[in-house]
Amino acid sequence: MHEDQVKTIAEALRKAGETVDISRHFGFVTSWKIVGPFDNREEKGFAVAYAPETEIVQERPNVEAEYDGMNGKVRWQTVETTDDFGVVDIAKQIENFKGSVMYAVAEWSSPAQQTLQVRLGTPNAWKLWVNGALVFEREEYHRSTQLDQYSVPVQLKPGVNVLAFKICQNEQTQDWAQKYQFQLRVCDSTGVGVLPGPVVVRNGVSRKTALNKGGAE
Numbered sequence: 001m002h003e004d005q006v007k008t009i010a011e012a013l014r015k016a017g018e019t020v021d022i023s024r025h026f027g028f029v030t031s032w033k034i035v036g037p038f039d040n041r042e043e044k045g046f047a048v049a050y051a052p053e054t055e056i057v058q059e060r061p062n063v064e065a066e067y068d069g070m071n072g073k074v075r076w077q078t079v080e081t082t083d084d085f086g087v088v089d090i091a092k093q094i095e096n097f098k099g100s101v102m103y104a105v106a107e108w109s110s111p112a113q114q115t116l117q118v119r120l121g122t123p124n125a126w127k128l129w130v131n132g133a134l135v136f137e138r139e140e141y142h143r144s145t146q147l148d149q150y151s152v153p154v155q156l157k158p159g160v161n162v163l164a165f166k167i168c169q170n171e172q173t174q175d176w177a178q179k180y181q182f183q184l185r186v187c188d189s190t191g192v193g194v195l196p197g198p199v200v201v202r203n204g205v206s207r208k209t210a211l212n213k214g215g216a217e
Contacts, residue, residue, distance in 0.1 A: 003085060003147045027193025028086025028185040029106050029163065032079045033063045033211060034093060037070045037100030040168045045101040046125050046139050052103040056164040059132035061105050063211045070100055079104075083183075085147060090167060091180040099171040105164045107211055108186060110156040111197035117189060118163070121149035122182035125168040130154045131161055141170045142177045148191070162211065 023030055038050045049057070051067045063076040081088050088104065091097050118128065118135070123145040127137040136152045169180045187193050 022084040023081075023086050024195065025193055026085070026185050027187050027195055028183060029108065030081050030083075030086055032081075032088060032104045032106050033061075033076045034079050034088075034090070034102055034104045035063075035067065035069075035074055035076045036102035037074070037094055037097060038067075038102075039070045039099070040101045041099040041171060043125075043139075043141075043168070043170050046127075046166075046168050048101075050101065050103075053166065056103070056105070056129050056162075057132050057134070059162065061162060061164060061211060063105065071096065086183040086185060087181050088183065089181045090169070091178065097169055097180050098173075099169065101166065101168050102180075103164065103166055104182075105162060105211060107196075108156070108161045108163055109196040109198065110158060110161055112158050114156050116154060116156060116194055117187050117191075118152045118154050118184060119148040119150065119187055119191070120152075120165075120182060120184040121145045121147055122167060123179045124182070125170075126182065127166040128152060129162075129164040131157065132164075139168075141168075142172065142179070145179070145181075147183070148185075153189075 035052055039045050052061065055061045066073055066075050079088055079093060090102050094102070118130070120128070123142050125139045125141055128135050135154055136150065138150070163184070165182060165184065167180070167182055185193060
């Protein structure tokens with residue numbers, strides 16, 4: 001179903017007094033930790049593993065860390081998107097976003113080992129990791145973006161999984177080259193949204209999250 005069709009149906013339901021949570025229905029990830037900007041001038045940053053990326057591939061993203069960024073020291077910040085379709089607008093989160101790299105990480109708790117899909121949309125160059133493993137990448141800038149633009153099968157483990165996203169913006173100045181955003185959801189093979197399970201409990205105590213610990217147990 002096209003995004004415009006979903007909006008039309010949701011608007012009609014809301015006018016009828018129904019509560020509609022589109023982002024939850026489709027399984028969009030709406031809570032992220034982001035950090036940057038890092039240097040992508042001349043589009044060189046796509047291939048560079050900056051400090052957060054090194055931590056990501058080691059399955060130890062430390063969201064309490066501080067790094068040397070493009071314009072000085074940078075730290076992770078929390079972004080909670082309220083967009084119906086889970087759009088995270090990076091351009092609204094940082095200044096001087098042209099020619100830059102940003103990283104975003106989120107947790108997704110799975111009740112069991114399972115194969116699902118990550119579906120995402122972005123007009124920017126990107127890489128996606130799940131639990132430290134690079135599952136897909138695309139170095140292409142300013143193509144059109146749409147719901148479920150890319151679909152990537154992923155293996156999830158029982159407990160807390162870490163989704164990590166690298167997004168790159170180049171230096172083009174045209175009006176149509178200013179978008180710096182992404183949307184990402186988790187679903188089954190038919191496109192039905194899947195929500196994360198409850199936090200894993202051990203010995204009656206809720207387990208600390210992988211991100212807050214700076215690494216998974």
